[in-house]
Amino acid sequence: MIFLKQIMKFIKIFIIILTFSLSPSTPSYANQSVEEIIKGRKAMFSENYQNAKQISILLKQKKIEEAKPLMKKISDNYIKLLDYFPDNTKEGFKTEALPSIWENKDEFNALMQKASDDMVKLAKAIDTADDLRAIQKELMWSNCSACHNRFRAEH
Numbered sequence: 001m002i003f004l005k006q007i008m009k010f011i012k013i014f015i016i017i018l019t020f021s022l023s024p025s026t027p028s029y030a031n032q033s034v035e036e037i038i039k040g041r042k043a044m045f046s047e048n049y050q051n052a053k054q055i056s057i058l059l060k061q062k063k064i065e066e067a068k069p070l071m072k073k074i075s076d077n078y079i080k081l082l083d084y085f086p087d088n089t090k091e092g093f094k095t096e097a098l099p100s101i102w103e104n105k106d107e108f109n110a111l112m113q114k115a116s117d118d119m120v121k122l123a124k125a126i127d128t129a130d131d132l133r134a135i136q137k138e139l140m141w142s143n144c145s146a147c148h149n150r151f152r153a154e155h
Contacts, residue, residue: 037089038092040084041097042094047073047077048078051073054067055070055071055136071120071122074119078112078115079113082113098150100150104150111146111147119139122135
């Protein structure tokens with residue numbers, strides 16, 4: 001039953017992401033409602049988290065090449081997310097985004113860019129890393145923590 005729920009959640013996220021990826025890219029939110037923008041960014045963050053967990057599983061199994069496309073997807077999502085925090089999306093629709101995002105927009109954007117860049121670095125580093133868990137922590141999980149600690153409401 002739990003597995004079925006996870007699959008249904010993944011399908012829902014996939015449909016939302018597919019919907020947003022088919023829309024024009026300049027800017028990503030130009031023709032979307034506040035609800036669509038907030039739900040779109042939540043879906044991308046959720047997809048990133050699901051992919052990050054899958055990366056950890058794959059690397060534990062030494063399936064390095066299978067993990068790399070997921071790293072690329074996460075990196076791409078972080079770049080897309082830069083457009084998903086316009087001023088009119090500070091509240092509503094169960095957003096967990098804190099006002100500090102808009103108060104410190106340059107810092108937030110820099111963190112998103114760093115997270116994207118670090119996923120690219122991770123995809124290269126795993127080929128030669130002795131400790132796959134440590135390199136994941138350094139280049140993937142630490143970025144999640146840095147952003148959540150500063151810019152996301154506790155849940």
